Amino acid sequence: MEIELAEIRDFLASHPPFDRLPEEALNALPRALIVRYLRRGTPFPPQDAKGAALYVVRSGAVELRNEFDQLVDKFGEGDLYSASCSEANPEADFAGVTAEDSLFYLLSCKRFFELRRQHPEFDAHFGASLKARLRRALSSMQGEAGEAAGLMTIDAAHLVGRAPVHASPDTSIREAARLMTRERVSALLLCEGKQLAGILTDRDLRERCIAEGCDYAEPVGRIMSKRLVKVAPDTPAFEALMLMSRMNVHHLPVVGRDGVLGVISDTDLIRYQSSSSVYLVGDIHRAESPESVAALSRKLPELQIQLLNAGVAAEHLGQTISLIIEAINHRLIELALAELGPAPVPFAWLAVGSLARREQTAYTDQDHALLLGDAYQSAAHGDYFAQLAQRVADGLNACGFFYCPGGVMATTAKWRQPLHVWRGYFDKWISRPERKSLMLACNFFDVRVLYGETALFDQLRADLLQKTQDNRIFIAHLVANALHYRPPLGFFRNFVVIHGGEHDNALDLKRRGLIPTTDLARIYALAAGLHEIGTRERLRGAAEVSALSADGAEGLEDAFNFISSLRARHQAEQLKRGLAADNFIRPDDLSKLERAHLKDAFSAINGLQNTLSQRYQAERFF
Amino acid sequence: MNLLDRLRSLEQRRQRLAARAPAGPLRDYLQRPFPDPNGACAEAPFLALDLETTGLEPNRHAILSLGAVQMQGTEIRLASARHWLVRADTALEEANVVIHGLTDDALAAGLPLEQALSEVLRALAGRVLLAHHAEVEAGFLDAACRRVFGGGFLAPVADTQWIARRTLERSNRPYGANALRLFNLRKGYNLPAYGAHNALHDALAAAELFAAQLAERDQGAKPLRLKEFLRPF
Numbered sequence: 001m002e003i004e005l006a007e008i009r010d011f012l013a014s015h016p017p018f019d020r021l022p023e024e025a026l027n028a029l030p031r032a033l034i035v036r037y038l039r040r041g042t043p044f045p046p047q048d049a050k051g052a053a054l055y056v057v058r059s060g061a062v063e064l065r066n067e068f069d070q071l072v073d074k075f076g077e078g079d080l081y082s083a084s085c086s087e088a089n090p091e092a093d094f095a096g097v098t099a100e101d102s103l104f105y106l107l108s109c110k111r112f113f114e115l116r117r118q119h120p121e122f123d124a125h126f127g128a129s130l131k132a133r134l135r136r137a138l139s140s141m142q143g144e145a146g147e148a149a150g151l152m153t154i155d156a157a158h159l160v161g162r163a164p165v166h167a168s169p170d171t172s173i174r175e176a177a178r179l180m181t182r183e184r185v186s187a188l189l190l191c192e193g194k195q196l197a198g199i200l201t202d203r204d205l206r207e208r209c210i211a212e213g214c215d216y217a218e219p220v221g222r223i224m225s226k227r228l229v230k231v232a233p234d235t236p237a238f239e240a241l242m243l244m245s246r247m248n249v250h251h252l253p254v255v256g257r258d259g260v261l262g263v264i265s266d267t268d269l270i271r272y273q274s275s276s277s278v279y280l281v282g283d284i285h286r287a288e289s290p291e292s293v294a295a296l297s298r299k300l301p302e303l304q305i306q307l308l309n310a311g312v313a314a315e316h317l318g319q320t321i322s323l324i325i326e327a328i329n330h331r332l333i334e335l336a337l338a339e340l341g342p343a344p345v346p347f348a349w350l351a352v353g354s355l356a357r358r359e360q361t362a363y364t365d366q367d368h369a370l371l372l373g374d375a376y377q378s379a380a381h382g383d384y385f386a387q388l389a390q391r392v393a394d395g396l397n398a399c400g401f402f403y404c405p406g407g408v409m410a411t412t413a414k415w416r417q418p419l420h421v422w423r424g425y426f427d428k429w430i431s432r433p434e435r436k437s438l439m440l441a442c443n444f445f446d447v448r449v450l451y452g453e454t455a456l457f458d459q460l461r462a463d464l465l466q467k468t469q470d471n472r473i474f475i476a477h478l479v480a481n482a483l484h485y486r487p488p489l490g491f492f493r494n495f496v497v498i499h500g501g502e503h504d505n506a507l508d509l510k511r512r513g514l515i516p517t518t519d520l521a522r523i524y525a526l527a528a529g530l531h532e533i534g535t536r537e538r539l540r541g542a543a544e545v546s547a548l549s550a551d552g553a554e555g556l557e558d559a560f561n562f563i564s565s566l567r568a569r570h571q572a573e574q575l576k577r578g579l580a581a582d583n584f585i586r587p588d589d590l591s592k593l594e595r596a597h598l599k600d601a602f603s604a605i606n607g608l609q610n611t612l613s614q615r616y617q618a619e620r621f622f
Numbered sequence: 623m624n625l626l627d628r629l630r631s632l633e634q635r636r637q638r639l640a641a642r643a644p645a646g647p648l649r650d651y652l653q654r655p656f657p658d659p660n661g662a663c664a665e666a667p668f669l670a671l672d673l674e675t676t677g678l679e680p681n682r683h684a685i686l687s688l689g690a691v692q693m694q695g696t697e698i699r700l701a702s703a704r705h706w707l708v709r710a711d712t713a714l715e716e717a718n719v720v721i722h723g724l725t726d727d728a729l730a731a732g733l734p735l736e737q738a739l740s741e742v743l744r745a746l747a748g749r750v751l752l753a754h755h756a757e758v759e760a761g762f763l764d765a766a767c768r769r770v771f772g773g774g775f776l777a778p779v780a781d782t783q784w785i786a787r788r789t790l791e792r793s794n795r796p797y798g799a800n801a802l803r804l805f806n807l808r809k810g811y812n813l814p815a816y817g818a819h820n821a822l823h824d825a826l827a828a829a830e831l832f833a834a835q836l837a838e839r840d841q842g843a844k845p846l847r848l849k850e851f852l853r854p855f
Contacts, residue, residue, distance in 0.1 A: 004705055007816050007823055035698035035826070037811070037833035039840075048664070050697070059814045101812035101837075103830060 005030035008105065011058065015078040016592050017125030025119060034106040044096030045084055052084040053106040060102020061492065064094040070499070074099065074492045078592065082126060085109040125596075156240040156254050157233035160262030164253075166191045169198065169221030173209055176200055176220040187251040187263050190224050194259035198224035201251055230255045231264075238316070240264060242281045242323050277303055277320050284327045290395040293331050297399035300324065301575040304362060308572045314361075314564035315536060322358035325401070326351065326450055329368070332395035333451045336388050343388070344381045346373035349451040352408055356448035357518070357534045359564070362571050362581035366393065366401040367443060370410040371456050376418040385416055408443055419456060426464045433477035442481065445522055448533055461531065469529030476616035478526065482519035483613055487512050487602035491595045494587045507598075509570070510583035513563035516605050517556055523612060524548050535560055552608055559601035566594070632656060632852075636776055643773035647740035654747040656778045659849035663836060666848045668693040668780060669745055670752040670829035671759050672821040678758070680765035684708070685735065688742055689821030691829055693752060696836060698829045704745060705822040707732030736770050739763075746777060750848065754804045754828040756781035760855060781853040782807070782831045789835075807831055811838075 008030040012018040018026065034053070038046055044062050045055065057079050064073040072094055075081065081096075107115075116123035166189040167176055180188050180202075188200045200220055208214070208223040230253040231240045244252050244266060254261040280299055287293045300321065307317050333349055352367040354360045370385055389410035397403055403411075410416045417425075429441035445464075449457045468474055488496045488507065495503035498512075507513075521535040524542035532538045536557050543553035570589075571581035590598065630638075633656060640652035657666050671690045677683030685708050692702035709732040732738070742763070753759040756779045764775040783802050790797045800806055804827055805815065811834035816823050832851075840846055 004822060005700060005703055005826070007826075008700070011814075031701050031703065033700045035700065035830060035833070036696060037813075037830060037837055039834075039837040042837070048696070059812055101834065103813055 008033065011078075012056070012105075015056075016596065017122050020121040020125070021115070021119055025115065029107075029115075032107055032111045034108075036104045036106060038098045038102050038104065040098055040101050042098045044098050045081070049084075052109045054085055054109065054112045055081040056105040056107070057081075058103040058105055060098060060100040060104075062096050062102065063099045064096045066094055071489065071497070073489050074497045075490070076100075076492050082112070085112055155233065156231050156235040156237055156252075156264060157256075157261060159237050159240070159264045160254050162262065164189050164260050164262040166260065167220070168192065169224065170219050172217050173205075173214065173220050173223065174216035177205060177216075185263075186265065188220075189253060189260055189263060190220060191260060196228065196230065196253055196255055196260050197221065198226045199228060199251060199253060199263075200224045203250075228253065232256065233261055236316075236319065238277070238320060239323065241278045242327070248282075248285075277307070277324060281324055281327045284324070284331050287331055287335075290332060290335055290391070290398060293328055293335070293395060294398040294400075297328055300400075301362065301581075304568075305572045305575055308568055314561055314568045317568050318359040318361055318564065321362070322355055322360045325355055325360055328399055328401075329355075329392070329396070329450045332392045332399075333388070335395070336391040339391070340384060340387055343452075344384055345375045346453040346456060347371065347385065348449045348453050348456045349392075349410070350457065351448045351450045353443050353446055356446045358448075359514075359518075359535060361564075361568055362575065363400045363402075365404045366396045367404050367408045368392075368410050368450075369408070369415040369444070369447070370417075371422055371452075371460065372416070372418040373453070373456060374419050386411070386413075389416055406440075408440075419460060422460055423463065426460070426467070430464065430467045430471065430474050433474055435477075435481065438477055438481050439484075442478075442519070442522065445526060446518075446533055465526070465529045465531065468526040470527065472616065475523060475527045478519075478523050479612045479616045482516065482523060483609060485511050485516045485519070486609065487516055487605045490599045490602065491587050491590070496587060506584040506586050508583055509563055509567045509585055513598075513601065513605070514560065514567070514583075516609065517560045517563070520556060520605070520608050520612070548608075552611075555604040556608055559604040562597060562601050566598070632659070632776070632778055639774050639776050644771065646771055647743050648767050648771035648773050648775070651743035651747050652773075652776065657748065657750055657848060659778065659847070659852060661848050662695075663846040663848050663851060664695040664840075666695060667749045668752040668829070668832070669749040670698070670825040670832070671742070671746070672753060672824035672828060673759050673762050674821050675758065675762055680761040683762075685738075685762055685766060687732070687821045688738060689823070689825040690742065690745055691822070691825050692745075692749070693829045693832070696833055698826065698833065700826075702745075703822055703826070704741070705820065706738040706741065708735050708738050709733060735766060739766055739770055743767075750780050750852070751777040752780045752782070752829060752832055754781070754824070754831065755783045756853065778848075779853045779855055780832060780851045782828050782835060784853045785832075785835050785851060804828065804831065808834075811835075 009027060012029060013026055018029070021029070033056075035058075036046065038044065038060075040060075045053075057075060057077055059077055061074060061076040062081065063071055066072050083094075116126060165179065165183045165185045167179055169190045169192065171179075171190075176188055180186070180200075186202045189196060190198045190200060198221065200223065204223055204225060209216070214223065229243065229247045229249050231243065233254055233256045235254075240252055240254075244250070244264075250266045252264045254264060280296065280303060284293060284296050287296060303324070304317065304321060307320060312320070329349070329351065337343065348371040350356070350369045350371055352369055354364065355367065370389060372381075372385060376385075393403060393409050393411045403409065408415060425441075425444070429437060429444075433441075447457070447461075486499050488498045488504070490497055492503070495505065496507045496512075498504055518535045521538035521542070524530075524547050525532055525538040528542055528545050528547040530538060530541040530545070532541045539548065539553040539557050539560075542548040543550045548556075566585065567583060570583075570585050574581045587595070636652055636656055640649060643649040643652055669690050669692055671688065673688050674686045675683050676686060687708060688704075688706045690702075690704050692699045733741075751759060760775070760777065760779055763777075767773060767775040782804070786802055786807050790801070804824070808827060808831055809815070811831065813827075813830050813834060816827055836846065836851075839850075
């Protein structure tokens with residue numbers, strides 16, 4: 001039998017969430033509708049409405065404004081307005097007006113709720129919290145990654161296959177060798193009580209014992225490796241892997257609070273994944289010249305495409321790419337030091353911004369700085385560090401990480417200073433915040449030591465966190481600064497609707513999604529005096545100390561993950577086509593569902609921006 | 623319409639026709655009072671109706687299908703949507719088959735004209751007949767009622783084409799022949815273009831156009847009266 005009102009049925013079928021309804025329910029749905037026409041400029045929902053209803057826009061457009069007459073949403077063909085059907089929906093408080101002559105399909109709230117009860121897939125679009133909707137969006141985006149993601153998603157503890165085989169350092173070499181043979185292991189852990197004292201490997205036996213002609217009755221402690229490279233159980237597996245590659249070790253003890261959990265061997269890792277990223281890091285660390293580092297760095301775009309194809313989540317993608325870029329930095333510094341000779345005073349090479357947060361994908365410009373020990377004398381040592389900075393910056397530029405246009409590089413004298421000068425910078429930024437300096441300063445609140453004396457920076461950071469913690473005036477300035485970038489309100493046809501009702505042709509995922517989230521996370525971290533640097537870690541940390549509700553933190557993290565994933569996919573597409581990766585996505589390139597999820601993500605960010613803005617009355621500043 | 627009819631109110635003409643109609647669906651229909659022409663348009667009951675026919679002359683051509691949907695004031699109620707296929711007595715001319723997408727097979731499965739007509743009259747009772755270019759609907763229903771039930775048909779008529787023409791003429795703007803077509807008028811009101819062409823979708827299209835015309839005329843000052851939209855027949 002023909003479907004009556006096929007036009008309306010087909011229209012509904014092509015718009016979420018109606019596309020989730022089974023055929024039968026969809027065919028019956030048009031008969032439940034009422035059609036209404038509202039002329040441009042009519043209050044919405046119409047004042048003469050006979051009862052509350054779900055509104056589907058068939059043609060035309062509606063604008064919602066808040067009590068200050070600011071545009072908060074604009075929607076058009078195929079969009080839904082369900083606020084009238086739920087008491088708790090804050091949208092219901094907004095004044096709506098039709099922005100164009102519009103035709104609507106109305107479904108009574110009663111029928112609407114019946115549909116939701118009968119069809120969970122349909123209900124999911126409305127019922128679930130913003131958080132749940134974003135979660136689902138993310139998991140569908142990553143698809144059945146599972147196996148392929150492998151090392152990206154598990155931590156080091158998961159790689160430990162068996163209980164550790166261990167002995168005391170007093171054991172004789174012969175006894176130790178027999179134990180290893182019996183247990184079929186290539187590495188033996190040597191413990192004093194619960195303390196890990198060293199490790200003995202087949203190679204140690206060969207090189208330090210047999211080749212040297214030592215006495216097998218000697219205690220094994222004499223030939224074991226004492227300089228231990230080890231990891232905590234919660235270290236991400238891929239990070240453990242990269243560490244092994246970088247340090248050129250084949251066995252990595254995993255040590256928890258209660259002692260040794262076991263050993264990861266490189267065969268354990270290969271069992272999980274023959275990850276090209278790991279080999280790349282290994283190659284980078286063996287590169288003999290800045291030119292060969294640059295040649296290796298050209299594999300990065302292809303790697304990013306591979307990782308995405310394997311279904312790696314944006315979170316792990318950012319970490320992996322960042323770790324490889326760290327390796328590039330690390331190797332370039334080593335190569336420079338090899339030529340320049342050892343540094344005359346202690347120093348710490350600092351990554352600044354997204355690399356420090358381990359959220360870098362694809363190529364961006366280079367941001368770094370040098371922190372020098374207070375023994376630094378510019379007359380005596382200035383030239384050395386200027387040369388070091390120049391070599392590394394040139395090397396990075398050759399790798400495709402172009403010189404920072406804002407000069408946030410160790411080559412800039414201002415950002416190559418001893419500790420007491422840096423202390424002065426942070427003092428000024430925190431105690432006398434100004435708009436312009438603060439935007440710059442935000443970069444320097446996201447800093448990680450890539451090479452050198454970590455302790456130098458630890459002092460600096462402990463001091464600055466003490467100054468930012470609970471510093472209302474400083475935080476209020478940060479909030480005002482963060483409100484500079486607001487997420488868009490949503491999408492309207494093929495435009496991005498931004499605050500003030502303006503339309504953009506493309507969505508800047510970085511400025512309108514990622515930066516606002518990163519800014520929020522930084523604010524919470526600094527206000528609570530947290531050491532975390534990564535955006536996700538900061539949000540989780542803030543929730544742990546109750547600086548932020550667990551819901552708020554998770555919602556924001558999900559928003560961040562979703563937007564990062566979209567960006568990663570967008571950039572992979574560009575890289576595949578041989579284009580430079582950028583942050584601009586056109587609304588046409590987004591599915592209806594992605595638009596809806598993005599809107600959820602935006603509203604999570606916007607909600608916390610508003611919360612902070614009110615808490616610190618940030619409008620009063622600047 | 624003769625001079626005497628013109629002077630009589632629609633209501634008086636209904637009562638005369640009702641008195642003359644033989645017992646049956648037509649008389650039942652005519653015995654129901656028409657909506658009050660002085661009543662508010664926003665409350666008035668309408669039935670948007672569209673007929674697909676084999677030609678334009680009511681006495682020579684046949685009704686193929688009818689589509690109808692109720693409109694209460696400004697609300698179009700899709701729950702009331704109906705579509706009747708009429709069993710054809712003669713093979714269809716090819717041209718119409720193309721336009722309407724109806725085939726002989728489909729029509730063979732349809733209802734006898736008498737049954738379809740009875741159901742349409744029942745749906746229309748107490749309502750204003752709403753159509754685009756209502757000469758077709760009014761003319762074919764009248765001819766069919768005379769043939770099937772032996773009496774004349776009458777209804778208060780709101781004609782979206784007539785309303786549009788009146789608006790254009792009052793504004794003294796010149797307009798082209800195509801300006802009054804349903805499709806073009808709908809476009810002017812930002813109404814969607816429907817791909818499907820059958821009596822039901824066309825009835826719905828006319829109802830939506832009427833809703834737009836009402837909204838255009840509604841200045842909010844005083845309620846619009848039904849009689850302002852009724853086309854004299």
